[in-house]
Amino acid sequence: MTIEDLQLADGNYTVEVAMEGGSGRATIESPAALSVEDGQAVAQITWSSNHYDYMIVGGEKYLPVSTDEHSVFEIPVEVFDEGIDVIGDTTAMSTPHEVEYTLTFASDSIQGENGGSTGGAGSTTAAAGIVIIAVAAAIAATVMRKKRNTKA
Template identity: 55%
Template sequence: MKKRIIALSLISMLILASCSSKQSSTPETTAAETTTTEAVTETTAEVTTEHVTAAQNEVGFEGMTEVRANTVKEGEYHISVDSSSSMFKIADCILYVKGSSMNADIIIDSKSYDALFMGTEDEAKKADESERITYTTNDSGQSVFSVPVEALDKEIQCAALSAKKQEWYGRTLVFRADSLPMDALLTRGYTECSSLGLEDGEYTADVTLEGGSGRASVASPAKLIVKDGNVEAEIVWSSDKYDKMVMQGATYLPTITDGHSVFIIDVLGFDYKMPVGAETTAMSEPHMIDYTLYFDSSTIKKCE
């Protein structure tokens, strides 16, 4: 009888030990499963496609009107291009106008893309390889894609073939007419200073800044100085981090007044988006940013 009791006791102890072992192992298994889940999540995040991770930029501007080749003088022009993708960075663009057609060399610093296709991402996937636009390399080692340009100031679909993933990614491009020289258009899209009949003296006019990240601004109205038919404007930036402005090959340097960079620049015309560049020192190294300034002739007032 005693032997039977001892045996039953031993069996009970073994069963309890077994249960205890199973219960203690459950958290370890759960922890392992959690770790695996986290690893999968991290891996998924790392391979998130460019569609999700690439920041999307606004392109063009409200009220854009298409500018076709027949309204632009034949020639070669360096112009600005808006890209909807922060991953598709255009270092420079050279526009070629001849007859009724326009073409452009899109210049990219990296070798991130093997080819371009002028159309949507889906169209690129279905198109024959002969329709792909491959790149050449210029003397600076940059990739140069030569593409047709249907019109300036028009949203144009373009797909880029990733060199690394061999996948197509859609972009929207706008070749900016407001970055052309003033005399490039066959029809005047601006008001000449001389046509306003301004006498020598000081005036004010509303001015609108566009471009960059949208965080910078300039004071409006701006002071105008008229002398011998020429018009200059005092541009007061919202920051003192601008150390240079460039326009039509001319360079302007500032004075720093009450925490603002102040420039005196030439006004080439009114009632159009006048392209200018401004170099900021707010970043880790000086960086030139493209802007436009729009001087509204209807708001000109003579200073008392």
């Protein structure tokens, strides 16, 4: 499932992310922060360690946005509910090692910034309905006003 399939509006969300691979010693925070802008989704991956110095996603190398307490990366999310192969380079061992992982972002877990709905197609339809009702009410009020003015 893609971001287009989900019809997510621009904004900030959270999403559950599962990780497979590696030695099992490192973990990532879940849920992860997810931002959507101009139809592009970006997840904030926070590792349990600050020893990750880069990630490779879709052949592109991403550097951390923070390495204070944890290594934190912002990576694109092209698909949901399917595994995305990534590489994390860790410097925790005697020499750096690229470790292969698979991340899966669960579309049914996406929550809006304040815990609300994701603003998908149902929300868009409801908003359109409200606009139609408001326009109809404004037209009715104008017609009634014109009728009152012509009776005088």
